[in-house]
Every structure is written in structure tokens, then in C-alpha cells.
Amino acid sequence: MGILALAADERVADVKITEDELSVRLWDGRTISVPLNWYPRLLNATEEQRKNWRIIGGGYGIHWEDIDEDLSTEGLLRGAPAPRRSLTETKLFSPHPKHRAASESKRVASPDRSPNLENEKGITDYLAEALEASKELRAIMEGIGQAAKELSARIQQHSTSTQLASDHAQSVAETAWRTILLSLPDMDNFSDQIKAILPRFEKVVRLLEENFSAIVSLAKPESSDDIRKIAILQKTLSAILENLIQPKGTAIYLRDRTSSLIAKQPPKAVIESSEDQEKALNGVISNIEEIESFALRIMYQIREKFGLATDLSTLEE
Numbered sequence: 001m002g003i004l005a006l007a008a009d010e011r012v013a014d015v016k017i018t019e020d021e022l023s024v025r026l027w028d029g030r031t032i033s034v035p036l037n038w039y040p041r042l043l044n045a046t047e048e049q050r051k052n053w054r055i056i057g058g059g060y061g062i063h064w065e066d067i068d069e070d071l072s073t074e075g076l077l078r079g080a081p082a083p084r085r086s087l088t089e090t091k092l093f094s095p096h097p098k099h100r101a102a103s104e105s106k107r108v109a110s111p112d113r114s115p116n117l118e119n120e121k122g123i124t125d126y127l128a129e130a131l132e133a134s135k136e137l138r139a140i141m142e143g144i145g146q147a148a149k150e151l152s153a154r155i156q157q158h159s160t161s162t163q164l165a166s167d168h169a170q171s172v173a174e175t176a177w178r179t180i181l182l183s184l185p186d187m188d189n190f191s192d193q194i195k196a197i198l199p200r201f202e203k204v205v206r207l208l209e210e211n212f213s214a215i216v217s218l219a220k221p222e223s224s225d226d227i228r229k230i231a232i233l234q235k236t237l238s239a240i241l242e243n244l245i246q247p248k249g250t251a252i253y254l255r256d257r258t259s260s261l262i263a264k265q266p267p268k269a270v271i272e273s274s275e276d277q278e279k280a281l282n283g284v285i286s287n288i289e290e291i292e293s294f295a296l297r298i299m300y301q302i303r304e305k306f307g308l309a310t311d312l313s314t315l316e317e
Helices: 047-051 073-078 087-093 097-106 123-165 172-218 224-263 268-306
Strands: 012-017 021-026 031-035 053-056 061-064 069-072
Touching (some): 021 073, 053 172, 069 073, 172 224, 172 268, 224 268
Antiparallel strands (some): 021 031
């Protein structure tokens, strides 16, 4: 069995909750089981709320939308019960205020309930947030692309210098391993850059999903102004998906090359740097796939709500 098969993969594969236990299955086959009373929000949630979870954080976190609960595999593996949240943590993990307003708008108001219209956010507000988040996403993709180019350039430099310095007695394999060893600091630097970007990446993904969902939820098919905003949303989503093709391809290519390197059972230092890089790239790929998933869902919701016959592109301002 190769080293790749033995490498731990702590990404979330599945989640199950019973009346007294939370179980999280990881991609490497392990299952983490902890008492449900460690997490009061989950303990007090309904069955429907417990089932409404999604994977975040590049595959290493779980988010329950209805109860605003976030857990990481790192914390679960440490056996850490839910701490009392600080004000900072509350700001970091609470749903975006505008998305909360959208969720509230979906509820049917009872006769004795009068909504606070002063705090109500409209489609224009959500659209502005979504467009701003899409700009941030472009900047993140550019940062990841630049880091990948710099890594490739450094490896090429090491390869050239190694070939020039090698004598005829060295085999091609020996020269290649020397290049890899010289590249380890660059691989570590690349991994650190990507890991620093991932929290920002996850936040943007969440903002995009929340605001796009709110726009579709609030838009009225009979309103020409709303339809124009939906057209802008469609165009933005299409541009996002198109701009993700190349970064995703690059990340998959680098990840697969790294995985094949691990499988060759290299020295320990190479394994450690390679596994770190593989984990960072998996985070990038997971976030991109999450965007692709919710974008397709939003497109489907638009077709369902506004009808296939509606030519939204002709109504865009």
C-alpha cells in the first residue's frame, strides 16, 4: 500500500445525529463520535434543523444554517465541547444580517406580528453586496493564480540550475529528486499563502450564496425592475463560473501532481511539504466546487420562478 493511501484526510464525508450523539465520517474512513450535549444548539435543534447542514472551510468544517452552528474536524478530533462564544466569534460566524432579513421575509407573518420595515433590506442592497463579493472573489482567484505561477517559476529555476550543475553520472531520477528537494521551501511558502487565503475565500463563498439566494427569494416575477436585477444576477453568476474554470483546472493539476509525488514514497521532508500543499489545494478546489453547486441551484430556482420562456438578458439595464 502506498503512502498516499495511508495519508490522513480529515475532510468531512458525512454527518449523522442521533438523540444523544453526533457522528462525523471523514474521507480517510475514520468516524468521530461525540456526545450531542457538548453542542447545546444541536441538542436543542429539531430533526429538520439538524439535517440542514453543509460542508464549509474547504471540506474541514460543518455549518448548520438554521441554528448558526459551526464545527471543524480539528475541534472534533481534539474532543473539544462548544465554548461560550465571544463577541468576536459571534460576528465571525453569525449569518450575514442581510441574509437573516431574507430568511425572515420567507416566513408568513401572523396577524399579531408587525415587521420592522425600517430594518428591511431590499433586492438592491443584496445585489450590491453580491457584486462586491464577486469582485472580491476575482481578487482571490488572481492571488491564487499568481501564487501558482510563482511556484512554477521557482521550480523551473531549480530544475534548470540542477541540470546545469549535474554531472553525467547522475540519472534523470536523481536530478529530479534534487530539484524537488530544492523546491521544498517554495512549496511550503505556496501552501502558507493558500492557507492564508482560504478563510477569506470561504467568507466570500458564503456571502455570494446568501445574497444571491435572497435576491431570488425576494424578486417578484410581475416586477420588471426585479426581473432586470435577476438578469444582472444571471450575468454575474455566468461570469463567476467562467472565471473559475482556469483556476480550478490549475488547482486540480497541481493537486494531482502532488498526490503522485506522495505516492512515490519520497523522503519524509518531501512527504510533509507535499501533504501540506495537497491539503491547501483541496481547500481551493472544495470552495470552487461549492460555488459551482450553489450557482447551478440558483440558476434552477430562477428558471422555476420566472419561467423558461422569459428572456432575461433583453431586460438588463
